[in-house]
Amino acid sequence: MKKQSLVLIAVLTVTFIFSTPIKPLAAPFYEGKIVKLIVASDPGGGYDTWGRLFAKHMPKHIPGNPTIIVQNMPGATSIVAANHLYNIAKPDGLTFAAVHRGLPFAQLFKSKGVKFDLKKFLWIGSPLAESNVLMIRTDLPYKTIEDLQKAKTPVILGSAGPASSQTHFPLLLQAFLGINIKMIYYRSSSDIALAIERKEVDGKASTYGSFKAQVQSGLLRPIIRSRVSEPGIENLPVDEELVTDKMGKTLLAMRTGPDVSGRPYIAPPGVPADRIGILRDAFKKTVNDPDFLADTQRLQLEVQYISGERCLEAVTQILEQPEDVVKEFEKYVKF
Amino acid sequence: MKFNHKGLLGLIWTITSAGVIITALYLDWPFRTALFPLIIGSAVLVMASTETILCFFGNMAPPANSQAVDSGLRETADDALTSKKTFQAFTWIIGFVLLIFLLGFMGFNGTSARLTSMRYQYGARETHRDRGWSGRRGLGGRQGPARE
Amino acid sequence: MIDGFIDGLLLILQAKPFFYMLIGIAVGFWIGILPGLGGGATIALMMPFIYKMSAQEALPFLLGMHSVCQTTGDITSVLFGIPGEGTTVATIIDGYPMAQKGEAGRALGAALMSSLIGAVVGAMLLALSIPIVRPLVLALGAPEMFMVIILGLTCISSLSGHGKRGLLLGLLSGGCGLLFSLIGQDLQSGILRFTFGQLYLWHGLSIPPVVIGLFAIPVIIDLIVQGNTIAGDVSYGKLGKGAMEGIIDTFRYLGLTVRCSLIGSFIGILPGLGGGVAQWMAYSHAVQSAKTIKEREGFGKGDVRGVLGPGASNNAKEGGSLIPTVAFGIPGSSGMAILMGAFLIVGLVPGPAMLTKHLALTFSMVWTIVVSNIIVVLVSLLFINKIAKLTTIRSSLLIPFILLLIFLGAYSSNNHYGDLLVVLIFGALGYYMLKLGWPRPPLVLGFILGKIAEDYVYISSLRYGITWLLRPKVIVIFFLAVIVALYPFIQQRRLLRKEKNYEIQP
Numbered sequence: 001m002k003k004q005s006l007v008l009i010a011v012l013t014v015t016f017i018f019s020t021p022i023k024p025l026a027a028p029f030y031e032g033k034i035v036k037l038i039v040a041s042d043p044g045g046g047y048d049t050w051g052r053l054f055a056k057h058m059p060k061h062i063p064g065n066p067t068i069i070v071q072n073m074p075g076a077t078s079i080v081a082a083n084h085l086y087n088i089a090k091p092d093g094l095t096f097a098a099v100h101r102g103l104p105f106a107q108l109f110k111s112k113g114v115k116f117d118l119k120k121f122l123w124i125g126s127p128l129a130e131s132n133v134l135m136i137r138t139d140l141p142y143k144t145i146e147d148l149q150k151a152k153t154p155v156i157l158g159s160a161g162p163a164s165s166q167t168h169f170p171l172l173l174q175a176f177l178g179i180n181i182k183m184i185y186y187r188s189s190s191d192i193a194l195a196i197e198r199k200e201v202d203g204k205a206s207t208y209g210s211f212k213a214q215v216q217s218g219l220l221r222p223i224i225r226s227r228v229s230e231p232g233i234e235n236l237p238v239d240e241e242l243v244t245d246k247m248g249k250t251l252l253a254m255r256t257g258p259d260v261s262g263r264p265y266i267a268p269p270g271v272p273a274d275r276i277g278i279l280r281d282a283f284k285k286t287v288n289d290p291d292f293l294a295d296t297q298r299l300q301l302e303v304q305y306i307s308g309e310r311c312l313e314a315v316t317q318i319l320e321q322p323e324d325v326v327k328e329f330e331k332y333v334k335f
Numbered sequence: 336m337k338f339n340h341k342g343l344l345g346l347i348w349t350i351t352s353a354g355v356i357i358t359a360l361y362l363d364w365p366f367r368t369a370l371f372p373l374i375i376g377s378a379v380l381v382m383a384s385t386e387t388i389l390c391f392f393g394n395m396a397p398p399a400n401s402q403a404v405d406s407g408l409r410e411t412a413d414d415a416l417t418s419k420k421t422f423q424a425f426t427w428i429i430g431f432v433l434l435i436f437l438l439g440f441m442g443f444n445g446t447s448a449r450l451t452s453m454r455y456q457y458g459a460r461e462t463h464r465d466r467g468w469s470g471r472r473g474l475g476g477r478q479g480p481a482r483e
Numbered sequence: 484m485i486d487g488f489i490d491g492l493l494l495i496l497q498a499k500p501f502f503y504m505l506i507g508i509a510v511g512f513w514i515g516i517l518p519g520l521g522g523g524a525t526i527a528l529m530m531p532f533i534y535k536m537s538a539q540e541a542l543p544f545l546l547g548m549h550s551v552c553q554t555t556g557d558i559t560s561v562l563f564g565i566p567g568e569g570t571t572v573a574t575i576i577d578g579y580p581m582a583q584k585g586e587a588g589r590a591l592g593a594a595l596m597s598s599l600i601g602a603v604v605g606a607m608l609l610a611l612s613i614p615i616v617r618p619l620v621l622a623l624g625a626p627e628m629f630m631v632i633i634l635g636l637t638c639i640s641s642l643s644g645h646g647k648r649g650l651l652l653g654l655l656s657g658g659c660g661l662l663f664s665l666i667g668q669d670l671q672s673g674i675l676r677f678t679f680g681q682l683y684l685w686h687g688l689s690i691p692p693v694v695i696g697l698f699a700i701p702v703i704i705d706l707i708v709q710g711n712t713i714a715g716d717v718s719y720g721k722l723g724k725g726a727m728e729g730i731i732d733t734f735r736y737l738g739l740t741v742r743c744s745l746i747g748s749f750i751g752i753l754p755g756l757g758g759g760v761a762q763w764m765a766y767s768h769a770v771q772s773a774k775t776i777k778e779r780e781g782f783g784k785g786d787v788r789g790v791l792g793p794g795a796s797n798n799a800k801e802g803g804s805l806i807p808t809v810a811f812g813i814p815g816s817s818g819m820a821i822l823m824g825a826f827l828i829v830g831l832v833p834g835p836a837m838l839t840k841h842l843a844l845t846f847s848m849v850w851t852i853v854v855s856n857i858i859v860v861l862v863s864l865l866f867i868n869k870i871a872k873l874t875t876i877r878s879s880l881l882i883p884f885i886l887l888l889i890f891l892g893a894y895s896s897n898n899h900y901g902d903l904l905v906v907l908i909f910g911a912l913g914y915y916m917l918k919l920g921w922p923r924p925p926l927v928l929g930f931i932l933g934k935i936a937e938d939y940v941y942i943s944s945l946r947y948g949i950t951w952l953l954r955p956k957v958i959v960i961f962f963l964a965v966i967v968a969l970y971p972f973i974q975q976r977r978l979l980r981k982e983k984n985y986e987i988q989p
Contacts, residue, residue, distance in 0.1 A: 043821050073898055076685040080899075083682070111684040112675075156946065162673040184945050185670050187938060188814040190820070191755060197811070198621050200946055213812075213834070299827055334673050344915050348659060355662060358677070368669045371937045372676065375665070379658035386655060389648075417708055421914075424707035428700065428910070431886050432903050435894075 021071065029093070031064030038071050038085065038097040040078030040260075046210070048072065048125060049299070050263045051098045054283075057292040061282035069303045077163060077335070078103055079113050091268040093275030096124060098265050101258040102165060104318045105335045106209055108326060118315050121266040122276050123308035128301070130262035131230045132169050135211060135220040136203035137196060145177065145224050145237060154182035158192035158201035161185045162188030162256035168255050169205040169226060171332040173239060196220070207262075209301060227256045232304050251329055255298040257318045261311035280308055342390030348383035353375045488610065491846025495854065500543045500847075503536070508855050514548065517801035518565045518695060518892045527774030529825075537791030538829040538844065545825055546805075546848055547855040548604060549818055553797040554859050558870065561790065562587060563881075564702035565889060568692050570797050572927060573762035575698055577782060577789025584785050592729020593787050594794040595867070596739050600733065601795035604744035605802025606849045613838050613845070616810045624755065626951040629939035630960035631753060631934050635760050637968035639925040641767035645780055650971075651919045660929025661690060671941050676795045683901040687934065690759065692893040692905040694927060699889045700910025701917050706878035707761040712797035717845065726867040732787045739772050739788060740795045747796025751803020753812045759931040763924055765796035771970055776903075776978050778986070783922075802852055809837045809845055 006053070039051040042181035048070070055068040075083040077181070078100040089095040106114050136142050136155065150154060170181050177219045184201060186192045189210060195201045196219065203220060208230050215232075216222040225236040267285065269274055286292050287305040296303050321329070355376035359369040495501060501511045510529070515964020533541045556567030561578035574594060581590035612619065622632075636657065667687030678684040733740055743765035750761035769792035773779040782789050807813045812833035814820035817973070826833060837845050863870070893902045916923055943951040950956065 043824075045820075048826075049824055071898055074686065075899065079685075080682050112680065112827045143743075161668075161670060181943070184942055186942065187670065187755075194620070194754060194807075194811065195625075195942075198624050200624050200942075213832070316488050344919050345655075346922065348655070352662065355665075355677070362675075364674060365672055367941060368674050371933075371940075372662075372665055375658055375661045375933075379655065382651060382655040382658060385682060386651060401663060419709075420708040421704055424704040425911070427707065428489075428703065428886065429907065432890065432907060435669055435890055435903065447824045474882070 002094075004080075020095050024174065028064040030066040030278070033064070033066040035059075035066050035068045035095060036071055036089075038073050038081050038089075038095065040073055040075070040081035040097060040099045042074045043047045043072050047098050047100065047263060050301075053295055054098075054127075054265075054286060055236050056188060057289055057295075058282050058286045061226040061285040061289070062278055065091045071157045073097075076113060077106070079106055082118075082121075083115045084112050085266065085268050086121070086130055089268050089274075091270035093267070093279065096265060096279060098263060101261055101264055102163070102335065104258050104315045105163075105333060108319055108321075109330060109335050111335050113262065117296065118246060118266075119312070119319060120161045120269040122269060122271055123261075123312040123315075124265040124267055124276075124280050125294075125308045126261040126263050126265065126306040126311055127287050128262040129228045129306055130259045131208045131228045131233060132165060132205060132226040132256070132259060133236065134170060134205040134224050135215065135222050136217055137199070138221045139199075140202055140222070142202075143214050143221065145179065145208075145242065148179040148181070149177060149222065151180040156182050156184060156200075156202045157274065158186050158195050160187075160189065160192070165255070165259075166205050168333045169239075170253060172252055173224070173249070174264050175332060176243045176252070177239075187304070194245045195260045211299060226252065226259065228259045228262075247325075250325060251332070254318055254321060254325070254329055255333060257314045260314040261306060264295070266309055342387045345383050345390055348379060349387050352379040352383055356380065434476035487842035490843035491848075492850045494539065494542055494843060494847035495850050497539075498580070498695050498779050500539050503540045503849055504543035504547040504800070506856070507544040507549075508551050508859055511548035511551035512859060515552035515571075516558055516559050518567055518699065518889050531643075532743045533825050533829065536829060537805075538831050541829045542831075542848060543826060543851050543855075545822055546851040549822065550798065550801045550852045551855055551859045554595065554598040554856060555800055555863070557790075557794050557797070558591060558863070559597060561590045561594055561956075562870070563885060565698075565699040565815060565885065566694050567983045568797075569759055569761055570800070571793070572694055572698060572759075573766040573793035573924065574790055574797075576766065576924060577784070577786050578704070579789070580747075580783065580785035581790065582871075585814070585891055586785065587799055587865060588725035589729040589732070589787065590790050591867050591871055592864070593732045593790045594729070595726075595863050596730045596733035597743075597791040597794035599860045600737075600740050600857050601744040601747060601798035601988070602801065602852055604741060604798035605748045606852045607802075608745075608748045608799070608976035609767070609802040609806055609852075610846060610849050613810075613842075616806050616838070617835070620752065620754065620807055620811065625939045625942040625967035626751065626947065626954050627956045627960060628755065629790060629936060629943055631756070632936045632939065632956050632965065634960055634967060635756075635764055635928065635932055636936070636965040637964045638764050638767035638970050638973050641770050642763065642922060642924040643929070643971075644803075644920065644922055645776075649920075649922075653925045656916070656921050656923065657925035657929040658726060660931075661933040661936075663693070663930045665924075665937075677789075678914055681901070683899055688905060688930070689902065690931065692902040693909050693930060693962030695889050696906035696909025697916075697927065698924050699885070701914045702907065704883060704910075704914055706882060709922055711878065726864055726871075728981070729787065729790075730864075733791060735790055736772075736788055740791050743792040743795040744799035747799030748803035752795075752806050754807040754811075757931060757935070757936065760928070761796045761800045762793040763928045765792040766924070767967075768792060770985050771974060773974070774978075776982070777909025779974070779978070798852075798856060802849065805848060805852075809833050809848070810835070810846060853871035 003129060034073050037055055040049050043046045051070050055070050058067055059065050073084060075081065080309055081097050082103060083085065085095065085097045085099075105120055107116070107118050120334055134157075136148075140155075142148050142151065142155065157166075159170075166317055167183055167185075169182065170179075170289055173179050174181050184195075186195060189206075193211070193214070194203065196214070197205065208215075208222070208225075215222060222236055224239055224242070225233050226239050240249050240256075243252060251291055268281060271279075272320070284305055284307070287303060294305060349447050353376075359376065407482040484905075495504060534543070536544065552568055553570060556571035557574045557578070559565055559567030560571045561582055562576040564575050564579035566572040566575060570680070578590045578594060581587065639653055639657040640650065641648045641657075664687065666684055668675050668678075668685050675685065746765050746768060747761040750756055750764065751885070766789060769786075769788045770779065770782050771780065772788065773786075778786070783989055802813075804819050808819040808823055808826075810833070811825065814823050823833060831837070831841075831844070892908065893906045896901070913923060916926070948955075
């Protein structure tokens with residue numbers, strides 16, 4: 001009987017040990033601390049990869065060398081993570097997040113569940129500005145935008161869904177350049193890549209980086225891009241320049257807006273100025289860190305430091321568009 | 336009609352599937368969005384109502400343990416005691432969840448943070464030893480699709 | 484190609500890769516056993532270590548870890564009736580009743596040995612199919628994939644209970660699973676269906692909490708109600724036939740084991756189906772192999788074949804799902820998606836080059852799967868009878884541990900408390916389903932396949948118009964599905980006739 005109670009006590013003790021919290025240590029502020037980087041997507045994707053690169057390289061640029069751990073919080077295309085950061089996370093400089101670049105549209109369209117104001121977040125920066133390119137299979141006869149305009153049968157494009165820029169970009173091009181397209185939605189980028197190889201779809205619009213391999217292997221041909229450029233696609237025609245309609249130009253510019261903050265990193269409102277300064281500084285140093293750059297080169301990721309101010313500027317511009325423009329925009333762009 | 340608790344599950348599903356069908360029809364969904372809910376909802380409605388009727392009105396009792404593919408609850412002699420203990424069991428489990436919820440902000444976050452920080456700290460030590468991994472070219476080429 | 488085959492083996496027999504493989508095995512052993520901590524989420528946690536490694540070290544580590552998860556996940560399923568992995572749920576259906584009868588050792592032996600055979604078959608398939616892999620995967624488009632899913636759904640009829648009432652409940656259960664899969668944002672329109680204003684439900688219900696709730700909670704309730712041990716009244720020490728018997732069973736039913744391995748491999752190759760399906764198709768195939776009506780009824784109560792089938796197919800699926808990952812850069816499952824991220828970090832590019840220039844490396848992956856499974860099976864067998872004795876520990880000691888583990892596991896998939904509520908709700912549902920004779924496997928199957936089915940219907944009809952139903956491969960798979968759906972009835976008639984014949988003959 002006694003032995004059994006001892007075992008029971010041991011079991012309960014172990015169970016409780018697993019629930020004890022960690023005690024924080026002394027200054028410099030970040031020394032010995034754990035910084036949480038919340039990534040608003042599933043592990044393995046682009047946002048997650050970038051997040052883990054930062055988690056790996058940023059600590060040495062923060063005085064005190066804290067540990068940065070990645071916590072995945074997928075959900076409602078980063079609305080869940082943004083809500084958490086805005087309302088629940090403590091603004092003590094120990095939490096920041098990587099959210100989806102399209103988040104401004106959620107706030108713009110007053111999507112259900114949005115409980116934050118992007119303008120109030122403290123923007124840390126982005127490691128790159130993402131381009132958007134429409135790419136078509138090379139075995140098809142469409143080589144230029146004019147070919148697409150003249151196509152007799154709709155060109156079938158794969159996309160991740162009505163809320164993705166992979167849909168917005170072609171739909172806007174269809175409305176204002178008259179190209180003949182049909183969208184089919186798939187659940188993931190890999191499914192679309194497979195569909196392209198199976199000749200099930202004729203192409204897709206995406207960031208250049210995602211499908212660079214297919215372009216370089218000759219499977220896909222880039223046709224037209226949006227304002228943000230990258231090495232390799234500088235010479236492509238630009239959507240805003242080709243479109244003559246004034247509303248069209250405005251809408252295309254709006255769509256491109258978030259691309260500037262290609263992979264946005266934000267902190268909760270209210271973080272003390274010195275700590276957010278440390279984070280922003282560390283972010284900038286990391287993006288220029290040779291080890292970081294070696295990693296990104298290996299993954300063939302383009303890097304271009306975009307400051308927090310620049311990101312906030314782009315976001316504010318989108319959020320302050322007049323009602324009628326927003327209404328028109330909503331016809332093509334969903335969140 | 337024998338109103339016993341055995342038909343309760345069937346009844347719940349009858350109501351749920353009816354709810355699904357009504358939602359699909361009245362919420363103004365485009366054809367494709369409503370298609371699957373309508374088809375599956377209808378099928379489940381038919382089957383669930385059949386099951387409910389069989390339980391309440393028919394002579395067929397639900398299959399005994401021996402007929403189901405899936406078993407796992409062992410037979411007990413005393414039904415009343417079983418019910419009481421089952422209720423207690425559920426209460427315990429719910430209580431446990433509430434405990435986690437309350438302690439959670441210190442508990443799990445602390446635990447997972449500590450475990451992962453241990454991993455990261457070990458990883459950091461590796462950097463200092465600098466095993467020159469960046470000098471090592473992987474065996475593949477340098478192309479690769481970055482993921483969306 | 485033979486050079487690649489041999490070079491691959493030599494690659495992992497070197498000191499450093501072998502060492503990393505052993506570490507991977509050690510980590511994977513525990514990940515598999517702990518419920519809810521999936522192979523996928525853990526690979527993500529391992530990323531910081533992988534940054535430091537070269538390809539030759541990272542691959543054995545990751546693959547060793549991942550392929551061993553499937554094997555040890557079966558252990559939890561058998562011993563506690565709680566799925567160690569999302570892919571080892573089917574093992575519970577017969578494995579846990581065996582443990583309840585005191586045959587835990589035998590069940591574990593069977594699970595381990597069939598896992599090993601599955602891993603070997605899957606790896607062999609990976610090696611052999613290297614030349615034909617690309618055309619094979621490209622040949623199946625969305626319409627064909629939809630038919631394969633229908634094929635998967637028809638397995639529900641084999642998973643249903645016996646008799647007409649059993650069939651009704653099985654189909655009903657499957658339908659309920661399909662209904663659950665509808666929750667979430669609709670792919671084609673972005674419209675939210677059945678989310679009741681909850682952000683948590685935008686992407687639908689996550690599989691791990693659902694499965695943990697359905698299977699783990701009833702087990703715990705049963706333990707509390709019974710008040711003694713998992714193995715019931717069988718006393719400590721008398722655990723019946725041990726692991727050796729289980730191993731012999733694997734070879735006694737070798738045909739079944741190999742066939743289920745092939746099922747697992749095939750499903751693994753098809754990108755997008757996910758690992759959850761293979762186990763149920765293998766299980767229903769095992770049920771179909773019953774030779775008498777009595778045998779058929781014995782499934783779900785502790786027939787060792789119900790353990791062999793899923794045990795084999797899970798590991799075979801590993802080798803299978805490596806194929807599209809390596810050959811196309813298209814992950815065959817979510818765990819593979821993360822594995823692929825790791826490939827990229829160490830500088831490996833999935834694609835045709837892996838099958839030509841880097842063939843030795845690809846083969847080394849094949850060998851890693853085989854060798855790591857051999858090692859884990861041998862090590863587990865050494866301790867198996869001791870592990871089996873866990874079923875004789877008093878439940879009052881086990882329960883708090885199990886509860887903590889399952890909720891931790893459920894929480895870890897999304898870091899959201901909603902998951903815990905899901906566990907509770909599905910726990911209650913699972914309990915009532917058991918009490919009222921509703922089979923749970925069809926619900927899980929319907930839930931997993933529902934969303935993908937809808938996607939493929941949509942993609943097929945949008946891309947090909949209504950004629951997609953008439954494509955040749957689609958029709959072939961459809962006939963296969965019809966056969967599988969009708970098989971229980973054919974089987975029943977055949978068995979009845981056989982038994983009548985026995986009666987007639989003096």
